[in-house]
Amino acid sequence: MSQTLTFGDSCAPVTCHAWNKDRTQIAFSPNNNEVHIYQKEGNDWKQTNNLVEHDLKVMGIDWAPNTNRIVTCSVDRNAYVWTQGDDGKWTTTLVLLRINRAATCVKWSPMENKFAVGSGARLISICYFEKENNWWVSKHIKKPIRSTVTSIDWHPNNILLVAGSADFKVRVYSAYIKDIEDQPGPNVWGTKLPLGQMLAEFPNSPNGGGWVHSVSFSADGNKVAWVGHDSSINVADATQGKAIIKLKTEYLPFLGCSWVTNNSLVVAGHSCIPLMYCHEGDQIKFVAKLDNTQRKESGGLSAMKKFQSLDRQARIETNDTLLDSIHQNAITSIRIFEGTKANTHKFSTTGLDGQLVIWDLDSLERSIEGLKIV
Amino acid sequence: MAKNTSSSAFRKIDIDQYNEDNFKEDEAEQSIPTGPDEGEVCALLNQGRYIDALKVVLNNAPVGSANQQIKDNALALTLKVLLAIKSTQIEEAVGNLCLDDIDILMKYIYRGFECPTEGSSGHLLLWHEKAFNIGGSGSIVRVLSDRMKV
Numbered sequence: 001m002s003q004t005l006t007f008g009d010s011c012a013p014v015t016c017h018a019w020n021k022d023r024t025q026i027a028f029s030p031n032n033n034e035v036h037i038y039q040k041e042g043n044d045w046k047q048t049n050n051l052v053e054h055d056l057k058v059m060g061i062d063w064a065p066n067t068n069r070i071v072t073c074s075v076d077r078n079a080y081v082w083t084q085g086d087d088g089k090w091t092t093t094l095v096l097l098r099i100n101r102a103a104t105c106v107k108w109s110p111m112e113n114k115f116a117v118g119s120g121a122r123l124i125s126i127c128y129f130e131k132e133n134n135w136w137v138s139k140h141i142k143k144p145i146r147s148t149v150t151s152i153d154w155h156p157n158n159i160l161l162v163a164g165s166a167d168f169k170v171r172v173y174s175a176y177i178k179d180i181e182d183q184p185g186p187n188v189w190g191t192k193l194p195l196g197q198m199l200a201e202f203p204n205s206p207n208g209g210g211w212v213h214s215v216s217f218s219a220d221g222n223k224v225a226w227v228g229h230d231s232s233i234n235v236a237d238a239t240q241g242k243a244i245i246k247l248k249t250e251y252l253p254f255l256g257c258s259w260v261t262n263n264s265l266v267v268a269g270h271s272c273i274p275l276m277y278c279h280e281g282d283q284i285k286f287v288a289k290l291d292n293t294q295r296k297e298s299g300g301l302s303a304m305k306k307f308q309s310l311d312r313q314a315r316i317e318t319n320d321t322l323l324d325s326i327h328q329n330a331i332t333s334i335r336i337f338e339g340t341k342a343n344t345h346k347f348s349t350t351g352l353d354g355q356l357v358i359w360d361l362d363s364l365e366r367s368i369e370g371l372k373i374v
Numbered sequence: 375m376a377k378n379t380s381s382s383a384f385r386k387i388d389i390d391q392y393n394e395d396n397f398k399e400d401e402a403e404q405s406i407p408t409g410p411d412e413g414e415v416c417a418l419l420n421q422g423r424y425i426d427a428l429k430v431v432l433n434n435a436p437v438g439s440a441n442q443q444i445k446d447n448a449l450a451l452t453l454k455v456l457l458a459i460k461s462t463q464i465e466e467a468v469g470n471l472c473l474d475d476i477d478i479l480m481k482y483i484y485r486g487f488e489c490p491t492e493g494s495s496g497h498l499l500l501w502h503e504k505a506f507n508i509g510g511s512g513s514i515v516r517v518l519s520d521r522m523k524v
Contacts, residue, residue, distance in 0.1 A: 146396070146397040146398070147397050167397050168521075205520070207437060207438075207520050207521060207522040208520075208521040208522065209516065209519045209520035209521045209522065210516075210519045210520070211519075228519075229515070229519045230512075230515060230516045230519045230520065231511070231512035231515045231516065248473060248474075248477070248512060248513075248516065249510070249512045250508075250509055250510025250511065250512040250513070251510060251511060251512055252511045252512070252515060253515055253519075271511075
């Protein structure tokens with residue numbers, strides 16, 4: 001079903017997390033300037049490293065599976081690429097982002113030869129390694145972003161990038177770097193692909209509300225999904241004329257979304273429960289709540305508790321603050337733990353409650369009535 | 375973390391004003407909405423067709439209008455409809471609305487709380503309860519996050 005992990009003694013919120021290739025190590029930031037790396041030993045997780053280079057809060061971490069490099073970005077306007085030596089120590093290289101506001105999100109491209117950093121400077125830095133000078137340089141995508149870039153995701157073809165922003169728009173760009181890669185061919189999003197070319201722009205709502213929290217390209221790269229602060233889930237399909245399909249939900253806003261098959265996506269956020277939705281034709285349909293935790297009533301002691309509560313807090317009811325869910329606070333990020341975007345078996349979520357929960361979709365599908373993942 | 379300084383005046387300087395590509399609200403492209411037709415709504419109310427009147431005011435809400443006067447008139451008219459519907463009929467009325475209308479209804483309920491009249495808030499709270507049962511927290515969040523106010 002689901003497995004809950006906590007790391008260390010602190011119950012600090014987990015800002016973001018990333019797994020290594022075989023999922024035996026995890027990098028996360030406990031809501032400060034540090035990045036902690038834990039390794040699985042038997043059933044325990046032991047801290048092996050503490051990456052301290054940033055001055056301010058770390059906003060994004062991404063771990064390239066094949067080249068085993070970590071990239072981190074932070075409010076201090078810097079990004080670092082970390083490589084592991086033979087002795088297990090991580091060494092760092094500064095990336096020249098050339099931004100004057102906080103860096104907010106970072107993602108390696110699928111081929112791991114470049115990465116993108118979104119920032120409060122209303123631009124996206126596409127960073128790649130320059131061999132001649134032995135450092136990471138960046139090129140900027142600027143237009144027409146009007147506000148902080150909150151979330152980015154790469155197309156599987158290693159060229160296109162989708163970015164969600166606080167100006168209520170989702171945009172698809174070409175992030176082709178001619179210095180390091182071959183000329184890309186045309187695709188469903190567009191034919192001319194110079195760096196920074198905007199191939200699509202989607203407003204989050206016709207009324208102009210709800211900044212975008214998270215974006216995700218589908219596994220085949222034809223669809224983009226995003227969630228916004230108006231509690232909506234949106235999908236745009238390039239093969240269907242790039243029309244926006246919008247579902248306004250009755251829940252609190254979602255902070256993360258991820259495709260788990262080519263048609264199903266998982267969303268999670270302020271309601272503390274991951275939900276599954278399905279894109280079918282021109283509709284987004286609710287499939288299931290993935291967390292059906294019921295709080296157990298504390299049986300025999302309830303009378304005593306009642307009087308204690310009356311005595312101590314002058315309250316008649318014994319209401320406490322525990323929620324009917326595994327996560328006890330907003331979920332801020334979703335990562336695939338096992339499988340791929342086209343066929344996810346397990347995914348992990350972290351949130352402000354400092355917990356990491358691994359959700360097993362296969363066993364959830366067997367145990368939850370009406371849950372069919374297509 | 376940033377050092378504490380005794381002065382916080384610098385925080386009030388609008389440094390973004392010197393950027394040429396500042397965020398601007400999208401101009402409303404559609405024709406300027408004029409709001410619901412008062413005569414039509416009053417006629418429906420007089421005939422006792424409260425639910426139809428409610429639909430008319432919600433469907434014609436001038437959300438895209440920049441003119442505060444039009445919005446205030448529409449608000450007054452909507453509140454008139456909301457307060458005319460008896461508390462026993464609220465559930466039926468809300469049940470007849472589509473989800474987009476529930477969102478607009480929620481916006482008017484909150485606007486109604488802003489400028490209360492005798493007995494209005496209690497009645498609006500009943501509306502709020504019934505609208506919340508259908509729209510959930512999502513419709514309240516959309517009242518807060520939507521740029522187009524009623």
